[in-house]
Amino acid sequence: MTHQTDDLADYGWTPFFQSQVGIDEFDATLPARVLAVHRGGLDVAQPAFSGRIATLDGPDDEDRPTVGDWLLLDRTTHMPRRLLDRTSVFKRKAAGSDRRVQLIAANVDTLFVMSSCNQDFNPARIERYLALAHEAEVTPLLVLTKADLADDVDDYRQRASALSPGLLIETLDARDGHAAETLLPWCGRGQTVALVGSSGVGKSTLVNTLTGQDVQDTKGIREDDAKGRHTTTGRSMHRLSAGGWLLDTPGMRELQLADVAAGVDGVFEDVVALTQSCRFTDCRHETEPGCAVRAAIEDGSLDPDRLKRYRKLQAEDAFNSSTLAERRARGRAFGRMVKDVMKHKRALSDPGLD
Numbered sequence: 066m067t068h069q070t071d072d073l074a075d076y077g078w079t080p081f082f083q084s085q086v087g088i089d090e091f092d093a094t095l096p097a098r099v100l101a102v103h104r105g106g107l108d109v110a111q112p113a114f115s116g117r118i119a120t121l122d123g124p125d126d127e128d129r130p131t132v133g134d135w136l137l138l139d140r141t142t143h144m145p146r147r148l149l150d151r152t153s154v155f156k157r158k159a160a161g162s163d164r165r166v167q168l169i170a171a172n173v174d175t176l177f178v179m180s181s182c183n184q185d186f187n188p189a190r191i192e193r194y195l196a197l198a199h200e201a202e203v204t205p206l207l208v209l210t211k212a213d214l215a216d217d218v219d220d221y222r223q224r225a226s227a228l229s230p231g232l233l234i235e236t237l238d239a240r241d242g243h244a245a246e247t248l249l250p251w252c253g254r255g256q257t258v259a260l261v262g263s264s265g266v267g268k269s270t271l272v273n274t275l276t277g278q279d280v281q282d283t284k285g286i287r288e289d290d291a292k293g294r295h296t297t298t299g300r301s302m303h304r305l306s307a308g309g310w311l312l313d314t315p316g317m318r319e320l321q322l323a324d325v326a327a328g329v330d331g332v333f334e335d336v337v338a339l340t341q342s343c344r345f346t347d348c349r350h351e352t353e354p355g356c357a358v359r360a361a362i363e364d365g366s367l368d369p370d371r372l373k374r375y376r377k378l379q380a381e382d383a384f385n386s387s388t389l390a391e392r393r394a395r396g397r398a399f400g401r402m403v404k405d406v407m408k409h410k411r412a413l414s415d416p417g418l419d
Contacts, residue, residue, distance in 0.1 A: 072112040094137040131168035158323040179262030182215035200328025210267040239267035254308035323385035
């Protein structure tokens with residue numbers, strides 16, 4: 066078993082996953098990592114097997130495999146038997162009016178949040194990604210690309226550092242392999258990093274640089290607004306030359322937050338600390354006396370736009386979380402109804418059953 070787990074460690078297998086599998090089950094199955102999700106199946110890999118297998122259905126959207134998950138496969142048929150618990154999971158409310166949760170990635174160690182040193186630099190978008198990372202308890206690293214084209218890179222670093230206390234930041238030209246070496250400490254053997262950011266910030270270019278292969282098509286940015294042309298069409302994992310794994314995601318044009326209240330508070334912990342110093346616990350931070358938030362805005366220590374973004378994310382998360390809670394409640398009620406109907410049918414077919 067030791068040799069097996071050593072080989073599996075190359076794919077991100079850790080004692081956390083090993084603790085979920087008994088010795089007999091481990092001998093009878095193949096643990097495999099999900100590298101890509103398709104409509105008709107899953108691409109998985111492990112030391113002795115890689116290929117496409119059937120998907121694994123679950124009672125809820127969050128119980129189905131996503132990229133980065135670990136599955137136990139039947140050694141003979143390679144059919145998936147069960148999904149292992151996750152160390153972390155990224156999820157969002159599905160785009161549009163859909164009330165489902167969409168899983169983005171699982172078992173990620175570090176989240177590379179990418180933005181450009183140009184008009185694409187958007188504090189509100191970055192804060193959304195940081196909230197996802199905080200909620201999942203995954204280390205975020207802000208990667209500012211196109212540093213070679215910026216007149217004042219330090220200005221972007223300073224603006225970024227104000228978005229979240231202690232935020233790790235790296236600036237680079239994604240095409241420069243030597244510059245990308247600053248990211249290697251997060252890309253070692255068995256480590257998994259996820260990549261998020263809008264189109265055109267250099268995600269695909271960085272994937273190619275870190276893997277040493279042209280695994281993603283790349284396209285330039287539009288000169289009129291510095292926005293990119295969308296090139297990545299699905300989430301997938303790629304092996305890094307440093308021994309880790311990198312998960313690339315499409316540009317998320319409708320990143321709606323849900324069930325990330327703690328994550329939002331984590332990004333805005335400076336604002337949260339101020340709210341706790343207000344004279345009244347129900348302070349709305351408008352005209353109330355003794356408001357620490359208004360005082361901070363007046364003395365210049367808090368940017369009023371940051372307060373607005375905090376309130377906006379709070380309201381969005383509260384609304385989306387309530388709609389998801391309603392859907393889950395309806396799902397549970399429907400499940401109970403189905404069980405009652407089946408029990409009644411069995412009773413009618415066999416009066417001896419109670």
